[in-house]
Amino acid sequence: MSIVSEPIAENAARGRKNRRKRSGRNGGLHSGDGRMALYLLGPTMIMLALIVGYPVLNAIYKSFLTDPGLDDSTGLFNEGNDWNGTANYAHWILQRCNAVGGGTESCPAGNLGSQFWDSVWVTLGFTVVTVIIEVIIGMLFALMMHQAFRGRSLVRVAVLIPWAVPTAVIAKLWVVIFDPQGVLNNVLGTSFAWTSEAGPARMAIVIADVWKTTPFIALLILAGLQGISSEVYESAKVDGANAWQRFWRITLPLVKPALAVAVIFRALDVLRMYDLPWVLTQGSNGTQTISILVVKELASKLNSAAALSTITFVLIFAIALALVRLFNANIVDRGTR
Amino acid sequence: MSTAAVETAEAPRESRPIVTYKKGYDWGRIGNLVAIAAIVFWCLAPFYWMLVLAFRDNANTFDNTPWFTDVTMDNFRYAFDTEFNAFGRSLVNSLIISVSVTVLSMVIAVFAGYALSRLVFRGKSIVLAAILGASMFPGVAILTPLFQLFGDFGWLGTYHGLILPQVSFALPLAVYTLTSFFADMPWELEEAAKVDGCTPLQAFRKVIIPLAAPAMFTTAILVFLASWNEYLLSSVLSKGDTAVAPSTVAIVNFTAGPHIVPYTQTMAAGVIVTIPLVIVVLIFQRRIVSGLTAGGIKG
Numbered sequence: 001m002s003i004v005s006e007p008i009a010e011n012a013a014r015g016r017k018n019r020r021k022r023s024g025r026n027g028g029l030h031s032g033d034g035r036m037a038l039y040l041l042g043p044t045m046i047m048l049a050l051i052v053g054y055p056v057l058n059a060i061y062k063s064f065l066t067d068p069g070l071d072d073s074t075g076l077f078n079e080g081n082d083w084n085g086t087a088n089y090a091h092w093i094l095q096r097c098n099a100v101g102g103g104t105e106s107c108p109a110g111n112l113g114s115q116f117w118d119s120v121w122v123t124l125g126f127t128v129v130t131v132i133i134e135v136i137i138g139m140l141f142a143l144m145m146h147q148a149f150r151g152r153s154l155v156r157v158a159v160l161i162p163w164a165v166p167t168a169v170i171a172k173l174w175v176v177i178f179d180p181q182g183v184l185n186n187v188l189g190t191s192f193a194w195t196s197e198a199g200p201a202r203m204a205i206v207i208a209d210v211w212k213t214t215p216f217i218a219l220l221i222l223a224g225l226q227g228i229s230s231e232v233y234e235s236a237k238v239d240g241a242n243a244w245q246r247f248w249r250i251t252l253p254l255v256k257p258a259l260a261v262a263v264i265f266r267a268l269d270v271l272r273m274y275d276l277p278w279v280l281t282q283g284s285n286g287t288q289t290i291s292i293l294v295v296k297e298l299a300s301k302l303n304s305a306a307a308l309s310t311i312t313f314v315l316i317f318a319i320a321l322a323l324v325r326l327f328n329a330n331i332v333d334r335g336t337r
Numbered sequence: 338m339s340t341a342a343v344e345t346a347e348a349p350r351e352s353r354p355i356v357t358y359k360k361g362y363d364w365g366r367i368g369n370l371v372a373i374a375a376i377v378f379w380c381l382a383p384f385y386w387m388l389v390l391a392f393r394d395n396a397n398t399f400d401n402t403p404w405f406t407d408v409t410m411d412n413f414r415y416a417f418d419t420e421f422n423a424f425g426r427s428l429v430n431s432l433i434i435s436v437s438v439t440v441l442s443m444v445i446a447v448f449a450g451y452a453l454s455r456l457v458f459r460g461k462s463i464v465l466a467a468i469l470g471a472s473m474f475p476g477v478a479i480l481t482p483l484f485q486l487f488g489d490f491g492w493l494g495t496y497h498g499l500i501l502p503q504v505s506f507a508l509p510l511a512v513y514t515l516t517s518f519f520a521d522m523p524w525e526l527e528e529a530a531k532v533d534g535c536t537p538l539q540a541f542r543k544v545i546i547p548l549a550a551p552a553m554f555t556t557a558i559l560v561f562l563a564s565w566n567e568y569l570l571s572s573v574l575s576k577g578d579t580a581v582a583p584s585t586v587a588i589v590n591f592t593a594g595p596h597i598v599p600y601t602q603t604m605a606a607g608v609i610v611t612i613p614l615v616i617v618v619l620i621f622q623r624r625i626v627s628g629l630t631a632g633g634i635k636g
Contacts, residue, residue: 034458041449044446044448059485141379144373158376160625161381161618165384165611166566173607219629274476274568278589279589306485309480312477313474
């Protein structure tokens, strides 16, 4: 959180100054605010501490313990929960598995440990590809919607529907559409086995995700566009800027904050993508995201899954921070501005 | 790509004078209609296909005729058949879970939203950052810990085991949206009411509640939809137990026994889940958009 704390601190200071002015005018509002805030925020903080904080700390602890199972070096059943050092992390990151007769070896192909890096690259690939496509088409949609002075409410309803319907349900619809005998192959005149080959399977997931989320991104960008005063365009036109220049020099810089927020939130969403690939392919054919890997590991080895969950968290957190830095986005301030 | 967009986009601006009696075609207006048609087609075409298949006889699943043929209601009857699926039950479960999540998180979030938008206190920025951090928290990262913990408590496959985690995910969203709504409210009216002789309680009841109600209602819709659509946590923490599993889990696990691919029946179930959501969107479209953009970007 350290990188976002500068703007907040600044904002908090600004807020404090304003508030002091206002409370001076309205007559002492800030005495006892601290205690009041504690009472009001208490329930939220307690809930988050109990259901997010405690389990996460507990899982970090358990990620350093062994799982119950057959001990390969002794051949006996092991109760588990013994200190295991960083072996669970090595299992994922270095793809080390316990070897028969003690020690470790490179994980065999069928082992989930050997699939970690593949899953990471697949997830990152999905993130980059879908977010880029969604932002480009979403920008196009937003520009079209911004100009529409008729049928605006029709478009608004249409755009909200893909967003409002559960991804799990939508994914089932895409399963039917992508069936080898289904309507997509029929329309395209192709005979792809969409979900059982790596290339088409990945494409299918990208198509389904782009379809569902692009309208939502368009909506966020549209809100940014509506904040731009038309006078700016008028004066640019008077100064002789053509449509292309107006887009690059005015529209794009002014919607950048809206765009940055959309990109960051979308990227975080795709990084934890589960529903769509799980329903479409169960993670087969090169579509196994990190989330799917976690759920698969969960079925047998809890402590090892805890290590994977922790790695995932650190990875997503690092990417989130990098994106916030990259866009210099001030997302924390939004609520209080 | 963008050039074309800007050009079609620019034309209507010139024709904005209320009534134009230009000779010939108004290309701006036509471009505008084409653009709207394209967006609407993009958003609704897959749903049209869902509807067509939901009413189509299962034997003709791969007929691929683009309009309604072999129309039957059997799929809808089958969707509620309890032999293989518990779809009806799952709708009730979804309702119980989503309403509980919405009520619980709204009650808790209103206080936090008020504090964050109205009060001045030390550490406010840290609290805001913590809440935002929690909202970015990946579901998978908390899935393993919760699965372990709830397993120890015997909470797997229970309503509270499904509701509580969702409350913790809904809270940051709700607090955030409420905070940004509350920050924009004309709170001076509260003081004005007191000056006019209202007691603090009256001021709260007659001024604050009517002012805050739309914001709270909008936030509640967003929380409800998020909870209704949740799949990952529900599928793992319910352990597939049909007594508590919500409709998203039921639809993904939809079966029809051996040798039958229940595509049309699944689509019927999908239509049943989709229609109430479409109605909610139709009625509350403005509110939903304002809520999404308040939580997203401040213009």
